[in-house]
Amino acid sequence: MDAEHPDAAPPRSRRSDVTRAAILRAARNRFAEDGYDRATIRAIAADARIDPSMVMRYYGSKEGLFAAAAEFDLRLPDLSGVSPDTVGELLVRHFLHRWEGDATLAALLRTASTNPGAAERMRGIFADQLSTAVARFALDPTEAPRRAGLVASQILGLALTRYVLRLPPMVDADPAELVAWVAPTIQRYLLGSRD
C-alpha cells in the first residue's frame, strides 16, 4: 500500500508533522465535545485549517483518526510503595488531575457510549492499566479484577457526571471536596471487605 511503512519507520521528522499534530489536536477536541458520530471529518479539518482530504491521507479513515486520537495512558503512578491508608486519595486526586488537563479521556468516554471500537479500547485501558495496578494491592489475586471493576465504576461515574453529563452539583464541587468524599470509597473497593 505505502512506499514506506508509516508506523515502524523513521524518527526523522517530516515537514508535515505540525499539520499532523494540528489534526490530532482538533480531532481530540471535536471527539471530546461531540462524540464519534457528530464529530465530522470536515469540521475537524476546518478546525485544523486544512482540507478534509489531508485527514484521509495521514490517518487513512475516520476510524484510523479516532484510533490515533484516542491513544491514552492513564499514567497511573507506581502504587507499590504507597501507604495503604492514602492510596484512595492518591488515585482520586490523580484521576481528577489527569483528565482535567487532557480531553482525550472525555472523548473516549463520550465515544465509547456508542462506538463498539471505543468501548473495546475503554475496556482494554481499564482492564490492563487499572487492573494491573490494583493487583498489587489485592491480597487474593483472583479478587483483583472485581475490585478494579468497582473502582472503575466510581471513577468513571465521577467523570461521567462531572465532565460529560455535567450535573451541576458535581461540576460546582471543587476537587478537594470530591477527593474527600470519593477517596474512602476507592479505598474500600481496593482494600476493604464487602461491608
Add this chain to the structure above:
Amino acid sequence: MDAEHPDAAPPRSRRSDVTRAAILRAARNRFAEDGYDRATIRAIAADARIDPSMVMRYYGSKEGLFAAAAEFDLRLPDLSGVSPDTVGELLVRHFLHRWEGDATLAALLRTASTNPGAAERMRGIFADQLSTAVARFALDPTEAPRRAGLVASQILGLALTRYVLRLPPMVDADPAELVAWVAPTIQRYLLGSRD
C-alpha cells in the same frame, strides 16, 4: 397546527395504537443499543415492520420520537419510612432491578453522552427525582444536592460500566454481590460525614 391536541385530548383508543406502541418499543431498543445518532429512523421503522414515514406522522421528527421514547420515571420508593441503616441497600437493589427490566435508561445514558437534549433530561431526572428523594435524609438541606450528585456518580457509574461499556468484571458479577459492595458507598454519601 393540529386539529386536536395530541396530548391533552381523548382517552378514546385509536386503531393505530398498536403501531404507535411497536414504534416506541423498537425506538427504545435501537436508542439503547446504538445511541441517538446511529439509531436511524429507517432501522427503527424496519424493526417495527412499518414504513419510515409513519414514524414522522406519529412523532413529528426524530427528536420528537426520542422525547417520547425517553420518558422515564426512576420510580424511587418513598424513603421517608425506611430505616437509615438499609436505605443504601434498598436503593442499589432498586436501581439494578429498575433498569435490568427497562432499556430506556440505558438508551438515555448512551444518548446523553452526545445529545445535549438527552443530557438535559438526564440532569432533570437526577436533579428532580433523586434530589428530592435524597432531601428527606439530609440533615442539612443545603447538602442534599451534593449528596444526590455523589449518589448519582456511583449509580450511573455502575450502570455505565455494567450496561454500556460492559466491563467484564461488572457484567459477570451477580446483583447480590454488587449490592453488597456498592450499598455502603451510597449509605455513606447519603448519611455519612466526609470521611
Add this chain to the structure above:
DNA sequence: CTGGCGTGTCAACAGGTGTTGGCATACGGT
C-alpha cells in the same frame, strides 16, 4: 352502497457524510 377518513406504502428530495483522484505548488537533495 357510498363517501370520508384513518392507516399504510412508495418514491423522491435536499442536504450532509466519508472517501477518492487529479492537479497545483513549494520544498530539499543533488
Add this chain to the structure above:
DNA sequence: ACCGTATGCCAACACCTGTTGACACGCCAG
C-alpha cells in the same frame, strides 16, 4: 538550477440521512 516528491487544495463520487408529498387500501358512519 534542476527535478522528484511531499504537501496541500479542489471537485466529485456514492451513499445514507431525515423528511415530505402523492397515492392505495380498508374501516365505519350515513
